Amino acid sequence: MVNCRKCKHFYITWDARFPNGCKSYGIRSKYNPAFEVLRVTGKGCLCFHEKKIKRIIRTNN
Ligand code: SF4
Numbered sequence: 001m002v003n004c005r006k007c008k009h010f011y012i013t014w015d016a017r018f019p020n021g022c023k024s025y026g027i028r029s030k031y032n033p034a035f036e037v038l039r040v041t042g043k044g045c046l047c048f049h050e051k052k053i054k055r056i057i058r059t060n061n
Pocket residue numbers: 002003004007008009010011021022023024025033034037045046047048049
């Protein structure tokens with residue numbers, strides 16, 4: 001099972017009942033959106049795209 005929090009399509013919604021959103025599938029879920037994809041389609045998510053993490057490099061001035 002993929003970790004949606006590492007996917008660029010994942011976002012946090014404003015709906016407290018369904019806080020986990022997926023822009024790719026257009027769904028909001030109480031849990032990891034990939035669980036919903038698996039439950040409905042019977043297959044794992046095929047749209048996972050790893051998020052690039054910006055690293056902030058601090059210098060001592
Ligand atoms: S595309 Fe797949 S891995 Fe990414 S947020 Fe949606 S369900 Fe999760």
